[in-house]
Amino acid sequence: MEEYLQATWYLDCDDPAVRDYAARHAGDGSAREQAVRLYHVVRDAIRYDPYGMRFEPAYFRASAVLGRERDFCIPKALLLAALARARGIPARLGFADVRNHLATPRLLKAMGTDLFVYHGYTELYLEGKWLKATPAFNLGLCRKAGIRPLEFDGRSDSIFHPYDRSGRQHMEYVRDHGSYADLPYGEILAAMREAYPAMFRGGAAVPDGDFEAELADGGRRPGRAVRRSRSARA
Secondary structure, rough: OHHHHHOOOOOOOOOOHHHHHHHHHHHOOOHHHHHHHHHHHHHHOEEEOHHOOOOOOHHHOHHHHOOOEEOHHHHHHHHHHHHHHHHHOOOOEEEEEEEEEOOOOOHHHHOOOOOOEEEEEEEEEEEEEEEEOOOOHHHHHHHHOOOOOOOOOOOOOOOOOOOOOOEEEEEEEEEEEEEOHHHHHHHHHHHHHHHHHHOOOOOEEEOOOOHHHHOOOOOOOOOEEEOOHHOOOO
């Protein structure tokens, strides 16, 4: 388990800010109780927003994620893993390609597909077994989307439901990429370049916006374009 407790450049669980945040939010009690508290704070304190996506390596450091109010699934999974390691709980990263059937039309147009490659989640070792914990979608977003919020009790996996509250298809897992002790940055970047060429083509403009507000507005909320050429060269 040693490699799942060590600090890395991305999972910088030895950073003072990460250690302090983990201590404040994990509280006392068993490893399971602390892990559950950390899961919920990462899920809800940072709003899920794929429009916040950047590609520079430094963007993915857990200590950098702490300073943001919104982020997408991979940084949130990284942060949870780093916080767990800071509390002595073995943690690693898991990735899967998924189809998100409830993404907004505007986001799908920008991506050119409904396939989200390398959707990130965290795996925590608790009470003798590895458990999947997916802290991506915050509670407020789930309520607006009509999705059951994912809970984590430290005893069973927490993965996205295939259907929403109305019985519509929500999340489909297409390909499992397995588990990693550290962020496979190069692997993820290569997959994103292949899946979303418009985001990398000659510094192409990609939309920015507020995903939660856009979801509530049926995906019609306008946003400004931002340049990503520097990110594309990362």
